[in-house]
Amino acid sequence: MRDRPFRRSPFAIDVGIFTIRNGQLEVLLCKTSDAREKWILPWDQPRPQEPIETTAQRIVRDAVGTSAPWIELAGAFGEGNRHPADAEISVAFAAVLPGTSPPPKDPQLVWHKVADLPAMTPKKRSVLEAALTAVRFRLEHSPIAFRLLPPLFTLSELQKVYEVLLGKRLHKASFRRSLHAAEIVEATDEWRGEGRGRPAQLFRFAPPKKRRAGRGIRFDALIA
Amino acid sequence: MRDRPFRRSPFAIDVGIFTIRNGQLEVLLCKTSDAREKWILPWDQPRPQEPIETTAQRIVRDAVGTSAPWIELAGAFGEGNRHPADAEISVAFAAVLPGTSPPPKDPQLVWHKVADLPAMTPKKRSVLEAALTAVRFRLEHSPIAFRLLPPLFTLSELQKVYEVLLGKRLHKASFRRSLHAAEIVEATDEWRGEGRGRPAQLFRFAPPKKRRAGRGIRFDALIA
């Protein structure tokens, strides 16, 4: 995010950066210098010739020091000149980071629980909603959940990520059965003991080679 | 689509307009004045203060006289000044029309079978691919298939739409069972005889009131 863009540009890139910490979904917001304590999403403008995905990743890097293991287009908005740089159009991206990522580099950047957001303008808020919707929506088609975890993780941790994103409890046996059937995780020979309870085996994400042909139509997934 | 934009604007809206005619998926393309006979998607630039969804619908109306019953954001592209109006960013929408829609108003606009596309620049082509992907991808969450049909349709027609979009045959009994279970169609007391064979009952789309809570995770829908 820059205070003085080196080139005036009529569009802006906003990025909703999400992570899970302490079992809660959080988003990285930026405090404005505005007296009314409004918060906005990290943003910037594309440099000349810069692809917008590159801009989005640059915004993430500027905010937390590393690029996001998952990032995707979430929406586009005509803004009516309300954006900080008077952008007429803003393009929103959604990104996720592992919960183990380093803290923000700028004190104006603060992680906020998605369940307890601070004051934002309705417009900013709706951009955030779009990013959040994109994350939840792509959950079953993109390996988002795995990107919210470090390379090695336990199956309980993975299940917890799904539970947080879906907002509902899952049954352990069902969850693991689907996981193994899809051959989407690979067991390592490492185990982790986390204080009390039996130690858990560590797994890594195994990108699927070939997708099985999907089954019939699911009309019950239709909205409106 | 305008030849001389009344306001220079650095971004453009492209719309992939799809329909199904004669059992084939088709897209509406515009012939450029270029000697090399390249084809592009219908496009325009937003007017001052105009929301981009409005621009997209205006492009559809200008092309075929009616607005699209379904239209949705499909992608955003940094273009590196290759767009006809030197746009740096183009926002792509995907739209569908019933196969019964009137023919294009401009002779430069021609329906092309998606399975047999004419010469396009790689960039334009990838925008079209993005629009097509958006249609296929949203198929199970948006009532797209119903928007490709007139208000009253037979179940065989609906099945055919799904088969064309999915690129595979479906089993009649399964298809209808899912359809009725989701209460997504409503029988009318009209019937239509189409030459030979038993007449078919006409149905209308019944927007679902309440979604059933989805079942477990489908890891086999994950890509890459």
Next chain:
DNA sequence: GACATTGGTCACATTTTGTGACTAATTCAA
């Protein structure tokens, strides 16, 4: 050692889906 806690698996009931075969209503040709 008993117990609480977390990980991991199993078996079985229930639900959903795949599939072929069947009946119904119409047109067309002999």
Next chain:
DNA sequence: TTGAATTAGTCACAAAATGTGACCAATGTC
């Protein structure tokens, strides 16, 4: 007029996927 061809619509059963409770295993705590 009859029967083959064609398209619509339904049924029943097999196969597969999912929901669910119970169980055993390994660790820390008291």
